Amino acid sequence: MTTTEPTHTIAEVAERVGVTAHTLRYYERIGLLGVGRDAGGRRRYTDQDVARVIFITKLRAADLPIGRIQHYFALVAQGPHTEPERLALLEQHRDEIRSRLHSLESALATIEFKIARYGGTLGTDSSACGS
Amino acid sequence: MTTTEPTHTIAEVAERVGVTAHTLRYYERIGLLGVGRDAGGRRRYTDQDVARVIFITKLRAADLPIGRIQHYFALVAQGPHTEPERLALLEQHRDEIRSRLHSLESALATIEFKIARYGGTLGTDSSACGS
DNA sequence: CCTTGACTTAGAGCGCACTCGAAGTCCTAC
């Protein structure tokens, strides 16, 4: 208790990871995390817990739906023999991100084309510019 | 129906654009579109209407929120003098897409790193692999 | 004439991922 502890409060983790305490409790509630409590019943996050939270936020940043993240960690909980399935899950999502990247790039191109039309030869609200 | 008509039914447009008829009615309801009716009260989409629907789907593919699409078309309806503002709106969203692209790429890198760990030196469910 | 089926409207419902509120507990500082 006197020296640096290996655990962190919910406020610390929220701050460090960039999510709200509400969200951390939510993640725990839906089974993405198992966090210990201190004598007073408060959450104490280990560095491993924090690492997992960070990983979750990265998966979310990649638009992996909560349900699949739950699935992933359920597999983790079941032990090493689920590794091939975990790998498959990640690979599938990797492919989805890649295709999402492509469609975003194509949408970006559409918008850039539109922007070029506004910036370039554009005086009247002619035909295709209304759309 | 014998020759090519300049208008299309809701089912045709839905099919062509790849959205449901429900969604087309929804877009109209919230003011993204103004579609004419035939004698029987059915929607008749002109080619311009269809072009706008396609543009909307591209904006949606780029994650432009409905609210901002409404704003954009409200500006279009107000006439040519709103072009600078429309341009600004598109440019802002272009920047957002770009930053979204970057964060997606970074999330992809994280996942690829994880995949590499599963594929490579991985025998035990060691430390960081649980996260 | 009657059925079929695509269309119409207004409005309710859904899934997702949080986000917030209420009511209560517990440590800290004064």
Added chain:
DNA sequence: GTAGGACTTCGAGTGCGCTCTAAGTCAAGG
């Protein structure tokens, strides 16, 4: 001892973007 503030649980509420239902209209085919 007591006020403050961060924490706890449970459950309800929010915002988005559809998605669906119900009840009715209409044109065409048998």
